[in-house]
Amino acid sequence: MTWGTELWDQFENLDKHTQWGIDFLERYSKFVKERLEIEQTYAKQLRNLVKKYCPKRSKDDEPRFSSCVSFYSILNELNDYAGQREVVAEEMGHKVYGELMRYSQDLKSERKQHLQEGRKAQQYLDQCWKQMDNSKKKFERECKEAEKSQINYDRLDNDINATKSEVEKAKSQLYLRTHSADESKNEYAAQLQNFNGEQWKHFNVAIPQIFKNLQDMDERRTVKLGETYRSFADVERRVVPIISKCLEGMVTAAKAVDQRKDSAIVVESFKSGFEPPGDYPFEDYSQNLSRTGSDNTISTPKNEGGVKPDPKHSISKTAKNKLWLFGKKPKVDQPFFVVPPPTTTTTPTWLFPKFASDHIAFCLSEMRTVKPRIASFRGLKQRAPSLEDFSHLPPEQRRKRLQARIDELSKELQKEVDQRDALNKMKDVYEKNPQMGDPQSLQPKISETMCNMEKLRSEIHKNENWLSEVEGKVSSRGDRRPSADVNHHAPHGRESPEGSYTDVPNQEHRSPPHQPDPRQAHQPDEFDDEFDDDDPLPVIGHCKALYSFNGTNEGTLLMKENEVLYIIEEDKGDGWTRARKQSGEEGYVPTSYVEIAMEKNSKGAVTYI
Secondary structure, eight states: OOHHHHSTTOHHHHHHHHHHHHHHHHHHHHHHHHHHHHHHHHHHHHHHHHHHHSOOOOGGGOOOSHHHHHHHHHHHHHHHHHHHHHHHHHHIIIIIIHHHHHHHHHHHHHHHHHHHHHHHHHHHHHHHHHHHHHHHHHHHHHHHHHHHHHHHHHHHHHOTTSOHHHHHHHHHHHHHHHHHHHHHHHHHHHHHHHHHHHHHHIIIIIHHHHHHHHHHHHHHHHHHHHHHHHHHHHHHHHHHHHHHHHHHHHHHHHHTOOHHHHHHHHHHHHOOOOOOOOOOOOOOOOTTOOOOSSOSOOOOOOOOSSOOOOTTSOOOHHHHHHTHHHHSOOOOOOOSOOOOOOOOOOOOTTTOHHHHHOHHHHHHHHHHTHHHHHHHHHHHHHHTTOOTTOTTSOHHHHHHHHHHHHHHHHHHHHHHHHHHHHHHHHHHHHHHOGGGOOGGGGHHHHHHHHHHHHHHHHHHHHHHHHHHHHTTOOOTHHHHHHHHHHHTOOOTTOOOOTTSSOOSOHHHHHSOOOOOOGGGTTSOOTTTTTTTTOOOOOOOEEEEESSOBOOOSTTBOOBOTTOEEEEEEOOOSSSEEEEEOTTSOEEEEEGGGEEEEEOTTTTOOOOOO
């Protein structure tokens, strides 16, 4: 499709669209700029972090523990990683952002030139029209003056009191006016012919060429955006190997941590070399005591086989000298990193009552809720894209929105009905008076109007069903469920249609219904009702059967020659088109068997960001 032939009268819209394209390009340029600024800031913060935790130190302060050595190796790798982020920012600035800004300026200049050419062509056509209109008005004035002269001459010619000179004067005046009118007529005819020729050139030569240039410019802009998207990813991809090496270096540093080696370093740093103290000797202080009358002898306890000394007695000076190591810590150099002892915190049981009270009951309850949660997640995935029925709104709001939509569709339907009636009346007039037009020329428009009416009736019916559902009435969805089931039986090899409301593969649709086990009657299958609320697919066009098709295969649709069907899904490249009869029956028909006419707005409108 070319803009010159399809959009010949959309100059203003093309002006807005091309301006939007350049604005979008500049917006993406701004995104890239902010992205590279984030990369620059990220790299700068990483370097500051490395600098903070890797201070300058002397050779004697070099860490000896493997954990410290590995940590500084990780800091070095992180510094290299920050350098790669700087490379990413630099590449984005030169190859993406700079290129986009230069291309944006070129696009602005080219667009301005094409639009000026279009405006000049339109101005020239307006001038031709103005000249033609002036000659037309002049011809009209001359004709009116000639009519006045004719009336004046007739009046004087019939007046018996008029002199001959007055009659001759009126006659000459009539001749001059008539001659002037004839000249104006010829001039008007020439100007009209010239305008028609210039108008044909304008809409068949000049405008198509200008619009083609605008289309080429817009397509080049789209291609450039795709290239910059790829360049944006390639910049990241090129630094991935180096970043992977940095990460591998971190992993290697982590593997180099050796707890036994660190323990040996601790032993080497703090080992005193002293032997553990031996047993305390017994010191007898009773040898110099005198004997009394009541006590004939004072027995001295014998130090037999490891008698423990009395802790109340003082210790000898020699023993005190041996115990200095445990009485006072020696002053030794502290290591660079001192690992603090792990602190154990007791979590109060009131924070986690389930785990604190009964672990087994909690686990069993979690196991029982796994499958229902999976089903709800799958249902959420299926129903998320479908908000056409306003099911996300409260009931009253949903009812109002549905009623408003029904009223709007009814107005559109009435317009289509009026248009159909007008076309039928015009067709009757053409049939009675063939010289006024061909009746068959109105048939395509009548068919299109009928198709639009059927589409609107289908939409109104669908919304009325939803409204009845909201108001508590009996919905007719159950009547449409057999036809909806046919939709799931597509020909073999057919992928899930794009317009469907589910992402589950078709194998689930074609599987036979599950037969519940009587022993499990209290556990209904959470996936049985997964597709009960699927709405029929919207109509995107209509088709006419060129040949009859028996539809004997599973998932296909029986159709007769010249039968009109609604299209609800386009051909995906496998030769089958999904269609629906007026009765609501759906299925697949061969694409080559039908003549398809798609709706103009079936793909949706372009959204300008």
